Amino acid sequence: MTKIYLKGLGLIGSSLARAIKKEHPDYVLIAEDQDHAAERYALEHGIADECGTAFDKAEDADLIILATPVSVIAKDLLRLSELETKPGAIITDVGSTKRTVMKAARKLIDAGKIFIAGHPMAGSHKTGVWAGKADLFENAFYFLIPANDASEEKLSELEEMLKGVHAKWLETTPVRHDKIVAQISHVPHVVASALVNQTEKTFADEPMGMRVAAGGFKSITRIASADPTMWSSILLNNGELISEQLEDYIDALKEIDEKIKKQDQKALFDFFKAAKIGRDSLGPEKIGAIPGFYDLFINLADKVGSLADVTQILAEARINLVNVHILEIREEIDGIAQLTFSSEKDRQKALGLLKTKYKIIER
Ligand SMILES: NC(=O)C1=CN([C@@H]2O[C@H](COP(=O)(O)OP(=O)(O)OC[C@H]3O[C@@H](n4cnc5c(N)ncnc54)[C@H](O)[C@@H]3O)[C@@H](O)[C@H]2O)C=CC1
Numbered sequence: 426m427t428k429i430y431l432k433g434l435g436l437i438g439s440s441l442a443r444a445i446k447k448e449h450p451d452y453v454l455i456a457e458d459q460d461h462a463a464e465r466y467a468l469e470h471g472i473a474d475e476c477g478t479a480f481d482k483a484e485d486a487d488l489i490i491l492a493t494p495v496s497v498i499a500k501d502l503l504r505l506s507e508l509e510t511k512p513g514a515i516i517t518d519v520g521s522t523k524r525t526v527m528k529a530a531r532k533l534i535d536a537g538k539i540f541i542a543g544h545p546m547a548g549s550h551k552t553g554v555w556a557g558k559a560d561l562f563e564n565a566f567y568f569l570i571p572a573n574d575a576s577e578e579k580l581s582e583l584e585e586m587l588k589g590v591h592a593k594w595l596e597t598t599p600v601r602h603d604k605i606v607a608q609i610s611h612v613p614h615v616v617a618s619a620l621v622n623q624t625e626k627t628f629a630d631e632p633m634g635m636r637v638a639a640g641g642f643k644s645i646t647r648i649a650s651a652d653p654t655m656w657s658s659i660l661l662n663n664g665e666l667i668s669e670q671l672e673d674y675i676d677a678l679k680e681i682d683e684k685i686k687k688q689d690q691k692a693l694f695d696f697f698k699a700a701k702i703g704r705d706s707l708g709p710e711k712i713g714a715i716p717g718f719y720d721l722f723i724n725l726a727d728k729v730g731s732l733a734d735v736t737q738i739l740a741e742a743r744i745n746l747v748n749v750h751i752l753e754i755r756e757e758i759d760g761i762a763q764l765t766f767s768s769e770k771d772r773q774k775a776l777g778l779l780k781t782k783y784k785i786i787e788r
Pocket residue numbers: 432433434435436437438457458459460463492493494495497498519520521522544545546547548549550551552553554652655659
């Protein structure tokens with residue numbers, strides 16, 4: 426019988442627990458959280474089988490998962506180095522930074538325990554057991570970093586236990602991980618939060634300001650709604666790399682500010698064009714990471730006429746199109762239309778209707 430001890434029943438911990446139980450209903454999952462309402466919810470909804478306190482039921486667990494804020498994970502890794510655990514048991518975490526986590530695991534690794542650091546690259550600005558879902562990590566990248574050769578040998582065992590998350594495993598080093606996430610996750614978080622704070626300040630005497638915030642402001646600042654405890658912990662644990670990349674970002678802002686002041690039309694155009702090409706190349710949001718949208722990409726030779734034709738075909742079939750986005754990958758190359766539907770059923774229906782007339786692009 427496989428036994429899992431999970432500490433932290435928040436968005437990430439409870440989503441992992443849901444995914445694990447879905448794939449392996451026979452596993453026994455023991456969960457611990459300082460919030461007893463979260464523990465009760467997990468028991469009532471079959472997310473956990475039992476609850477524990479201070480790793481009291483972890484000594485015979487095959488897998489111990491730490492899913493609390495990074496600073497708590499670091500303390501618990503030290504604690505676990507002194508506790509009795511099952512020989513060969515795997516210890517993993519989900520923290521958003523990896524160098525300080527790996528450092529905190531040193532004692533435990535030296536004591537011969539198995540540690541594989543982890544970080545799923547999906548989540549949301551929501552928190553708590555109530556927000557978790559079994560498919561949160563579906564198709565998302567999930568970093569796994571074995572601490573040493575002995576841990577590397579247990580990697581496939583961990584992947585099997587976590588199979589239900591349906592993520593794409595990525596192996597790397599703590600430094601490489603922290604550099605990447607500083608740029609694509611931590612700096613954007615600081616930027617979004619700073620933008621909200623600066624906007625509130627600007628609108629201190631203008632009550633209408635925030636109320637009229639348009640879609641663009643809302644999408645660029647969505648992540649500012651995330652949990653302040655979690656994010657202050659991330660900034661404390663990856664501060665040096667975040668500061669370095671934030672300085673580069675500040676330079677980039679100053680550079681564009683100069684161009685605005687100089688009324689340099691070409692430079693402004695090039696700035697937005699480069700950003701558009703970069704952003705468009707990212708591809709669609711993956712289901713699970715952010716609310717489920719369902720995209721279809723088609724080739725449009727004559728953009729204006731064909732787009733009208735496409736929307737007419739869909740309207741006649743009463744298929745609800747949530748959004749259309751024209752992606753111009755490069756000049757002189759056909760346009761690509763990103764058609765977004767609100768359900769897989771609609772996407773499939775549209776695919777059936779459009780594939781005879783338009784080239785469908787697999788992404
Ligand atoms: N939210 C996200 O999108 C992502 C978060 N992460 C990482 O996952 C970890 C958990 O984040 P979330 O689940 O989003 O946060 P959350 O706030 O939803 O959950 C954290 C849980 O840990 C519990 N907790 C905190 N301190 C505790 C302590 N000392 N003892 C017992 N329980 C304690 C809280 O009560 C809460 O239930 C963090 O390390 C975060 O950096 C990783 C990927 C994505």
